[in-house]
Amino acid sequence: MTRQDLILDAQGIHAWYGSSHVLHGVDLTIARGETVGLLGRNGMGKSTLIRTLLGHVAQRDGRIHLFGADLSKARPHEVARRGVAYVPEGRGVFPNLTVRENLVMAARTPEQAGKPAASAWTFERVLHTFPRLAERLTHLGNQLSGGEQQMLSIGRALMTQPELIILDEATEGLAPLIVVEIWRVIRQIRQDGIATLIVDRDYGKVLAQSDRAVVLQKGQVVLAGSSQALADRPELAGFLGV
Numbered sequence: 608m609t610r611q612d613l614i615l616d617a618q619g620i621h622a623w624y625g626s627s628h629v630l631h632g633v634d635l636t637i638a639r640g641e642t643v644g645l646l647g648r649n650g651m652g653k654s655t656l657i658r659t660l661l662g663h664v665a666q667r668d669g670r671i672h673l674f675g676a677d678l679s680k681a682r683p684h685e686v687a688r689r690g691v692a693y694v695p696e697g698r699g700v701f702p703n704l705t706v707r708e709n710l711v712m713a714a715r716t717p718e719q720a721g722k723p724a725a726s727a728w729t730f731e732r733v734l735h736t737f738p739r740l741a742e743r744l745t746h747l748g749n750q751l752s753g754g755e756q757q758m759l760s761i762g763r764a765l766m767t768q769p770e771l772i773i774l775d776e777a778t779e780g781l782a783p784l785i786v787v788e789i790w791r792v793i794r795q796i797r798q799d800g801i802a803t804l805i806v807d808r809d810y811g812k813v814l815a816q817s818d819r820a821v822v823l824q825k826g827q828v829v830l831a832g833s834s835q836a837l838a839d840r841p842e843l844a845g846f847l848g849v
Contacts, residue, residue: 644813644820692769702749720768728765754785
């Protein structure tokens, strides 16, 4: 894999919240079409790393390249314009907008994203993928169940036609049947060739659906490699607290 193949190339990432030094020299790369799992116990720096890559953490150091451009000091809207979509922990839907409005507010056409129409995530495709949303187009975001809100958050991210989608705890707190549905869509995203970074507590599912994985402990990378190889590492369970 060459640098030209990389969507994300982050090297030596440090991040702070005030005087608290959270990330300590983290390296992370994601190639075109690759799915990478980000694992670790709660409080080990996973969400901080994501927020740092997206430009939400102001106190940061290190080098972040997206599509070859230096975005080490970029703000969130600049990262989003490069084709990075984010499904945040807690879903982040707009409570006073309808399902339709939530979906179309940040949508891009295939032409705007420089993608072939055949592979685009159109409004119609999202509704076909999530039939529940089609039944609730006029409902406000705060009138949806937690599972429906998560479907809406993922659908909205996909309608930006991303090159990279980041899923932060996409199945947390959802009913088992909805969890199955979310993982089905994640498989579809992977089959579409969209690069993906996944954070989820079900590390078995993450490893099964990713090409590589990175494990954080206290803001540092302690394990990294192919998902199959990491699944066989006896120390993995200890790092994940299982």
